[in-house]
Amino acid sequence: xxxxxxxxxxxxxxxxxxxxxxxxxxxxxxxxxxxxxxxxxxxxxxxxxxxxxxxxxxxxxxxxxxxxxxxxxxxxxxxxxxxxxxxxxxxxxxxxxxxxxxxxxxxxxxxxxxxxxxxxxxxxxxxxxxxxxxxxxxxxxxxxxxxxxxxxxxxxxxxxxxxxxxxxxxxxxxxxxxxxxxxxxxxxxxxxxxxxxxxxxxxxxxxxxxxxxxxxxxx
Numbered sequence: 001x002x003x004x005x006x007x008x009x010x011x012x013x014x015x016x017x018x019x020x021x022x023x024x025x026x027x028x029x030x031x032x033x034x035x036x037x038x039x040x041x042x043x044x045x046x047x048x049x050x051x052x053x054x055x056x057x058x059x060x061x062x063x064x065x066x067x068x069x070x071x072x073x074x075x076x077x078x079x080x081x082x083x084x085x086x087x088x089x090x091x092x093x094x095x096x097x098x099x100x101x102x103x104x105x106x107x108x109x110x111x112x113x114x115x116x117x118x119x120x121x122x123x124x125x126x127x128x129x130x131x132x133x134x135x136x137x138x139x140x141x142x143x144x145x146x147x148x149x150x151x152x153x154x155x156x157x158x159x160x161x162x163x164x165x166x167x168x169x170x171x172x173x174x175x176x177x178x179x180x181x182x183x184x185x186x187x188x189x190x191x192x193x194x195x196x197x198x199x200x201x202x203x204x205x206x207x208x209x210x211x212x213x214x215x216x217x218x219x
Contacts, residue, residue, distance in 0.1 A: 104127060
């Protein structure tokens with residue numbers, strides 16, 4: 001299976017600019033994109049990520065959190081950090097929108113900014129949770145997908161002129177950028193929760209930006 005394309009910084013900026021002025025729920029869409037590109041999370045995880053995974057009860061943002069095993073793509077808990085200012089700014093803007101339009105609020109308005117702590121952070125344009133589809137594997141296990149979010153991500157990339165990209169481009173771009181900054185493969189693996197270091201290395205390998213830099217210095 002071909003790897004999802006890596007999105008260069010300039011194209012990512014363009015993607016976010018287009019998302020901010022296009023389509024339904026632009027604040028949500030920008031927050032979704034920055035979350036995927038800024039954390040490497042999978043769409044099924046984002047669809048089910050509850051409010052307390054991002055907010056403390058007093059409404060402040062958690063610096064260190066986790067992708068709980070109950071929602072993790074591989075059923076294994078892994079660390080999650082809300083230390084990127086751009087990601088936090090985008091999510092906070094979306095949550096402020098939710099509060100204004102009363103999407104997923106609770107009568108206990110003094111906690112979690114008034115948002116229902118049992119509900120997910122991200123909601124549809126109608127203020128409803130995203131629906132997951134369960135598919136059984138040959139071994140009898142269960143795989144989940146969120147087709148509506150997958151379609152949304154493909155649409156967001158296409159409207160910015162980025163063909164062949166998906167939410168997996170965000171995960172791969174997250175990993176490649178960390179590697180390019182010199183971070184250890186084991187730390188990247190921990191953030192992505194791959195079974196092996198080899199899986200993380202495969203995701204990072206053949207970075208077109210790095211190959212381009214090599215060619216640029218040939219003569």
